[in-house]
Amino acid sequence: MRVERLESEPAYSFGPREPALTVPPGTVVELSTEDCFGGAVRGVDDLPSRVCQFPYLNPVTGPIAVEGAEPGDTVAVHFVDIRPRRDWAVSTTFPHFGALTATHTTAMLHDPLPELVWRYEVDVDRWTCRFHARGSDFSIDLPLDPMHGTVGVAPAAHEVIMSITPGAHGGNMDTPEMRAGTTAYFGVNVDGALISLGDGHCRQGEGEVCGTAVEAAMSTVVVVDLVKGAACPWPRLEDDRYLMSTGTARPLEDAFRISQHDLVGWTGHLLGLDTLDAYQLVSQTGLAPAGNVVDTNYTMLAKIAKDVVGVPAFDGVHDRLRATAARYLAER
Amino acid sequence: MRVERLESEPAYSFGPREPALTVPPGTVVELSTEDCFGGAVRGVDDLPSRVCQFPYLNPVTGPIAVEGAEPGDTVAVHFVDIRPRRDWAVSTTFPHFGALTATHTTAMLHDPLPELVWRYEVDVDRWTCRFHARGSDFSIDLPLDPMHGTVGVAPAAHEVIMSITPGAHGGNMDTPEMRAGTTAYFGVNVDGALISLGDGHCRQGEGEVCGTAVEAAMSTVVVVDLVKGAACPWPRLEDDRYLMSTGTARPLEDAFRISQHDLVGWTGHLLGLDTLDAYQLVSQTGLAPAGNVVDTNYTMLAKIAKDVVGVPAFDGVHDRLRATAARYLAER
Amino acid sequence: MRVERLESEPAYSFGPREPALTVPPGTVVELSTEDCFGGAVRGVDDLPSRVCQFPYLNPVTGPIAVEGAEPGDTVAVHFVDIRPRRDWAVSTTFPHFGALTATHTTAMLHDPLPELVWRYEVDVDRWTCRFHARGSDFSIDLPLDPMHGTVGVAPAAHEVIMSITPGAHGGNMDTPEMRAGTTAYFGVNVDGALISLGDGHCRQGEGEVCGTAVEAAMSTVVVVDLVKGAACPWPRLEDDRYLMSTGTARPLEDAFRISQHDLVGWTGHLLGLDTLDAYQLVSQTGLAPAGNVVDTNYTMLAKIAKDVVGVPAFDGVHDRLRATAARYLAER
Amino acid sequence: MRVERLESEPAYSFGPREPALTVPPGTVVELSTEDCFGGAVRGVDDLPSRVCQFPYLNPVTGPIAVEGAEPGDTVAVHFVDIRPRRDWAVSTTFPHFGALTATHTTAMLHDPLPELVWRYEVDVDRWTCRFHARGSDFSIDLPLDPMHGTVGVAPAAHEVIMSITPGAHGGNMDTPEMRAGTTAYFGVNVDGALISLGDGHCRQGEGEVCGTAVEAAMSTVVVVDLVKGAACPWPRLEDDRYLMSTGTARPLEDAFRISQHDLVGWTGHLLGLDTLDAYQLVSQTGLAPAGNVVDTNYTMLAKIAKDVVGVPAFDGVHDRLRATAARYLAER
Structure with a gap:
């Protein structure tokens, strides 16, 4: 088991860039990431519109080049461990951003909603984060469920896309399914995948x-x-229980359509079913949760239980990566 | 415990109509429903476009008038038991209907997808339904999870709306959450709710x-x-674990927005939170599955765990109805 | 030339109803309509949310039954003359209604925009209406271009639909093309069309x-x-220069698709073109203005110049109706 | 009057790139552009999916750097003359591309529509292009109305965006208003605008x-x-009769909202009106045609007649550019 440590400068986009680390397939990579505000929002008085500066938002760590990865292949990123680095975390409203507010594209004549910061206390031992209301003394411990909102590869067509925009290359899909134990698959657009x-x-x-x-x-x-x-036209996820296709687009029904279309194709391929038979099977057994409905593109997931499908996807790479992860965690 | 039996002619719309049964609040009602094809699709050769005739689709049973229900109130419909009446069930594609096909409103120049029928074997004892692929010999037993796609009340503004169209009055929301153990809430638009x-x-x-x-x-x-x-501007659901708001509209993001907006308001009301505090709490704890993305309007759900909210909704009517249901099932 | 006068009580929906007038095809009908506020908004202090009461909005005059009209036919409504009845008119914002505001379906956490009334002076002799700004002393005369926002027939499937909702039956499409000189076509759903x-x-x-x-x-x-x-699945319009298909739906691209799909089919039918040839011809020659992007459904138009098509639609009924209109106006 | 000739290699994206030409403001630039297929589709047998290769589609000429242009400024591009360079032109369907077909984002299970090429005969003397149906012998001369589908500047946030994607930087907006006599305005994101x-x-x-x-x-x-x-958050257009805002987004109602929001702000700014007064004035006088409803983002226009607004926009630059254009054409 090869283990590497990735150190990189923050980047703010997905695109062709010099790799910060190049590794052979199967390598365990340890890394750290900054929060979406670059660490600048530390308390309720740090309004993001004051302490952050567009486009220096949502820094990403990387890129990691995978040796041998070429267009036409698929790379797998298995999450072994995701652990908060501080005893606090933050959430905010942000002017003209969010699902229940006018935005720059859902343009309206309203003044923005108030910009507020919530500071959560993070307790990794108890595996909780504590919400405190701003307008009352209500508070509650919520279980930690750590995940990465932004994971992806260099896009096709030589594009350079802001890290806050999700798309066929992954990026800021913001789905809670991107947690430890999940394997994410991305189609490769450039050598090394990045x-x-x-x-x-x-x-x-x-x-x-x-x-x-x-x-x-x-x-x-x-x-x-x-x-x-192996082709992977849109990012896919797999955990121990589910195969998941993602779709990222606007309007939200197109994100839904992409994800379901991909899952129908994937299920049909794995089970040797006609398209319409796969359509039927997914229709009766699938789950369809939202990922994000706030970013520059929206993300929907289409999930099918692995006990319905019954055959391994991508040649069983998820199970192999689970085994590698277990070995790593045992040895750490 | 009062138990009534409802018998009614099939109806094909929600609107003001003579009640088929008038009952006081708290009454258990036993009834039966026909399938969405009116029972006319019985095998793979019964293509719906041949054996069914628009608008005589999706028959509903009722209406039940609730004594004392007036505009401004909310009626609760708790599902005690939902049980298939036959040892078979069917599913179909239908020309220009579905999420991955051109439709009459998502109008395109494609020929319709092939119209196919799948016949499932239903085994109530084993609590399964068996899918058989049409194009191969693949088959699989799927667990039963019986539910009603269409539940609602007479709409506002004296409208008469086809039973296949969901809206603020409920109707054909097609969410799998409408199962036994769930309580559905609907705002009352006409006396008796219907x-x-x-x-x-x-x-x-x-x-x-x-x-x-x-x-x-x-x-x-x-x-x-x-x-x-009690007001209920859009249908809400409650089971033992979750409070759920629904939103029904097109495009799908509007269905999402309605459901989340309602859940933010509901959560804020129950916990005495400012709107933005409730927005924050729902943002970090909510679930957002699709209901239907195929009907004349789409339906999204917004769910929050009752152990986050911690206080009873609608004066605890769900628990009382659960108790009534338990008594009924014990005595039956 | 037969001329009838229609008098009717205001109605607030499209649906099966007793005709207020039954006439043979070719009849000229004189009628009057109230404004969408039922005449209750007369000045800047008459806020609609105070002086109007849902659902008693957008009153319509009618219905007119056309003798011999049956499902499968198309009725034509040619506008001979549309003339303001008062020397004033009003426009308003309305809480949670409009394209640049949160609405009940595009649900957001904003407070509503301010509710304002603008009173226009109407001068039929000069054929102008005068806009006065509320927040400054800017004012300007705008040319009159009188039209009807709401025109339609009884819907299919026995539905009763509020007069503010447009659809396949017409209704509140709110397109400026519905002016004198235009013929509107509607598919008939019930005997008499209504x-x-x-x-x-x-x-x-x-x-x-x-x-x-x-x-x-x-x-x-x-x-x-x-x-x-003659079938007419969605309302169509015709004036001396253009054939126009309408599409009414959400999201707006579906309204666009419906209108373009209908115009492609109509053009292909009139010119004997293959579907893809008609698609090509419409693509290079069509116009695509918005009707309304505010109502419960949105309306788009697809227009093609009659000098491109070159053959009469609906057997030339528009020209015959123009001739009748000219005769009526000459004799009046 | 300074006149320059621009020669450049074809590029397939908007982004930071070495200028092919750097000119002071007010310079006339002569250039030539290749068609969107790179000239590879020359007849009905040249199917684009065979003769073109993604992402080498929609080549653009440039970039032109404007001396002194910095972020916060606006550049103006006035079209003096647009003239077909050959006696033929082509149009095609393309698999999974167009408004009335399933696409990669409006993903469906249909087979693609047939891929067809139409070859038009272009006669610059008669100022016509001739359409020939593929499936019949129908043909018709259509007037030339030459325009550019793709015009824009380097995007914000260091992004590199395919030339087929329109956005706030302009790009592939595909509006017929981009014709000779029109001035297009773009907000500057990088030095020189590009x-x-x-x-x-x-x-x-x-x-x-x-x-x-x-x-x-x-x-x-x-x-x-x-x-x-001068800020210009979204591209704007101006001709002798109209001020035009554009909005580019999905769904189409967001493109509509952006364009109307911008026109309301622009009109209010020019006339010194309160926002709601400008909203009212635009509501009663504006036009709202579609640009494109097929590209990766859709484009809508919001137009207001200059005789309603009555004051010059952007300090009257359009009139000055018209004068320059007239001088150039007189001297050529």
Whole structure:
């Protein structure tokens, strides 16, 4: 088991860039990420519109080049461990950002909602983060469920895309399923794939309704791997129970359509079913939670239970990565 | 405990109509529903476009008038038991209907997808329904998870709305959460509320992607109740673990927005939180699954765990209805 | 030339109802309509949320039954004359209504925009209406371009639909093209068709962005006619220069798709073109203005110049109705 | 009057790049552009999916750096002349591209529509292009109305965006208003602004429904200018009769909202009106045609007549550029 440590300068986009680390498939990579505010929002008086500066938002760590990865292949990023690095985290409203507010694209004549910061106390021992209401003395401990909002590869067509924009290359999909134990798959667009990640969340609800999650700097361990010759037109996820397709687009029904279309194709491929048979099976057994409904593109997930599908995806790479992760954790 | 039996002619819309049954709040009602095809699709050769005739689709049973229900109140419909009445059920594609096909409103120049029927074997003892692929010999037993796609009340503004259209009055929301153990709440628009229901499903995936679920005639028991003076602008659901708001609209992000907006307001009301505090709490703890993304309006759900909220909704009517249901089931 | 006078009580929906007038095809009908506020907003202090009461908004005059009209036919409504009945008209913002504000379906946490009334002076002799700014002394005369926002027939499937909701039956499409000189076509859903109309506008921009036009009571003359055996799945319009298809739906791209799909089919039918040839011809020659982007459904238009098409639509009924209109106006 | 000739290699994206030409404000620039297929589709047998290769589509000419242009300024691009360079042009369907077909984002299970090429004969003397149906012998001369589908500047946030994607930086907006006589305004994101353009159309309908216009290589003359210190958050257009705001987004109602929001702000600014007064004035006088409803983002326009506004925009730069253009054309 090869273990590498990744150190990199923060970047704010996905695109062709010099790799910060180049590793063979199967390598465990230890890294750390800053929160989406670059660490500048530390308390309720640090309004993001004052302490942050566009476009220096949502820094990502990387990129990691995977040796041998070429267009036409798929890279796998398995999350071994995601752990908050501080005893606090923050969430905020942000002017003209969020699902229940006018935005720059859902343009309206309203004044922005008030900009507020919530500071959560993070207790890694108890595995909780504590919410305190701003307008009353209500507070509650919420279980930690750490995840990365932003994971992806260099886009196709030589594009350079802001790290806050999700798309077919992954990026800021903001789904709570991107947690330890999950393997994420991305189609490769450039040699090495160039994986970057950031935007750690102590937890988030589906949809990330107010626009930000419980944002935290993370200490994270991944295993990266390579599936040669396997296409993955949109990012896919796998955990021990589910295969998951993602779709990222606007309007939200297009994100839904992409994710379901991909899951129908994937299920049909794995089970040798006709398209319409796969459509039927997914229709009766699938789950369809929102990822984000706030970013420049929205993300929906389409999930099917692995006990319905019954055959391994991507040649069983998830199980192998789980084994590597277990070995790493045992030896650490 | 008062128990009534509802018999009614099939109806195909929600609107003001003579009640088929008038009951006081707290009454247990036993009823049966036909499937969405009116029972006319019985095998793979019964194409719905041939054996069904628009608008005689999706028959509903009812309406039930609740004594004392007036505009400004909320009626509760608790599902005690939903049980397939036959040893088979069907699902189909239907020309220009479904999420992954051109439709009459998402109008395109494609020929319709092939119209196919899948016949499921239903085994109530084993609590399964068996899927058989049409194009191969793949088959699989799926667990039953019976529910009603269509439940609602007479709409506001004297409208008469087809039973296949969901809206603020409920109707064809097609969410798998409408199962036994769930209480559905509807704002009352006309005296008596006029509750109707139908469209039983042995199970369905979230989104009801192909347009139809595992459609079945059902033998169903509900308890109806009344919460005087409580507003419910969009249908809400409650089970033992979650409070759920629904939103029904197009595009899908508007369905999402409605559901989240309602859940933010509901959570804030129950916990005495400022709106933005409730927005924050829901953002970090909520779930957001699709209901349907195929009907004339789409439905999204916004869910929050009752152990986050910690206080009873609608004066605890769900628990009382659970108790009534338990008594009924014990005595039956 | 037969001329009838229609008198009717205001109605607030499209649906099966007793005809207020039954006429043979070709009859000229004189009628009057109240404005969308029922005449209750008369000055800047008459806020609609105070002086109007849901659902008693947007009254329509009618219905007119056309003798011999049956499902499968198309009725034609030609606008001979539309003339403001008063020397004033009003427009308003309305809480949570309009394109640049949160609404009940595009649900957000903003407070509503301020509710304001603008009173226009109408001068029929000079054919102008005068806008006065509320917050400054800017004012300007705008040319009158009178039209009806709401025109339609009884819907299919026995539905009863509020007069403020547009759809396949027509209704509140709010397109400025519904002016004198235009013929509107509607597919017939019930015997007699049951034509109603209202919501006169002294003028409106495309999109009706703030939610209301320059709203006025009108004195209107139409000729109604019947095209036996001609289908018209969505309302169509024709004036001396253009054939126009409408599409009404959400999201707005579906309204666009419906309108373009209908115009492609209509053009192909008239010219004997293959579907893809018609698609190409419409793509290079069509116009695509917004109707309304504020109502419960949005409306887009697809227009093609009649000198491109070169053959008469609906057997030339528009020209015949123009001739009838000219005769009526000459004799009046 | 300074006149420069621009020669450049084709580029396929908007982004920071070495200028091909650097000019002071007020310079006339002569240039030529290739068609969106790079000239590879020359007849009905040249299917784009065979003769073109993603992402080498929609080449643009440029970039032109404008001396003194900095972030916070606005550059003006006035079209003096746009003239087809060949006696033919082409249009095509393209698999999974267009408004009335399933696409990669509006993902469906349909097979693609047939891929067809239409070849138009272009006659610059008669100022016509001739459409020939593929499936019949119908043909018709259509007037030339040459324009550029793609015009824009380097995007904000260091992004590199494919030339087929429109956005706040302009790009592939595909509006027929981008014709000779029009001035286009773009907010500057990088020093020099870096203007590129391409995608000439002999003509196109609003919406560009089938996905491509009458595509042609062009010989084009522009004047570029600079408005210091003037913001332009979304591209704006001006011709002799109208001020036009654009909005580019999905869903289409967001493109509509952006364009109307911008026009309300622009009109209010020019006339010194309160926001709601400007909202009202635009609502009653504006036009709202579609640009494109096929590209990766959709574009809507919001237009207001200059005789309603009555005061010059951007310090009257359009009139000055018209004068320059007239001088150039007189001297050429």
